[in-house]
Amino acid sequence: MKGDRVGKTVSDSTVVTTELAQPNDANHLGNIFGGKVLSMIDLAGAMAAMRHCRQTVVTVSVERVDFKHPIKIGYLAIIEARLTAAFRTSVEVAVEIHSENPITGNRCKTCFARVTYVALDEAGRPASVPPLICETPEEKAREGDARRRKGAWQQDRKRDGCDE
Ligand SMILES: CC(C)(COP(=O)(O)OP(=O)(O)OC[C@H]1O[C@@H](n2cnc3c(N)ncnc32)[C@H](O)[C@@H]1OP(=O)(O)O)[C@@H](O)C(=O)NCCC(=O)NCCS
16 A cells, blocks of 8 residues: 555565576676676565565666676576565665575575665655564564664765755
């Protein structure tokens, strides 16, 4: 429901998708391009954010992306996006990608990123989002970390003189 202010749990909006790594998305080493991985991250994160907000969302920040291991052609990319925190009009989403050898089933964590989305109303203005209900100790810890990052970012923004 639009404008729904009822709190939602992390699992209410968590998105898990799987893609097969294809040659047309790969470099000459047979690994998936970083740009393709970023696109998978943004898409999964946006789906989780939209599920939580039930509104249109736009990406405002990709705060951190770590590429730890490549995703090889023919492997599965398992993309998991879960909210870490909901603020006034924005939500932070953590996205993790594992690669899976489809023959052996062996998995490897390849990538992690934190992405912030802003919900927009029909006029394209930032709109309020439902609260996030963090149930487990891990979810509560992740929310605390996200709030600290937000506080630090807001201080930087003020220092840069861009808070109008
Ligand atoms: C989204 C947009 C309308 C927000 O406008 P704005 O003037 O920054 O609005 P506000 O200052 O009210 O910020 C809205 C929220 O976004 C957050 N925000 C804005 N920029 C941010 C950033 N770089 N990192 C983290 N949060 C950010 C603010 O903290 C605020 O959060 P809160 O309301 O939950 O506390 C505007 O930035 C925009 O249109 N950006 C382009 C988005 C886009 O096109 N993305 C596609 C990828 S190119």
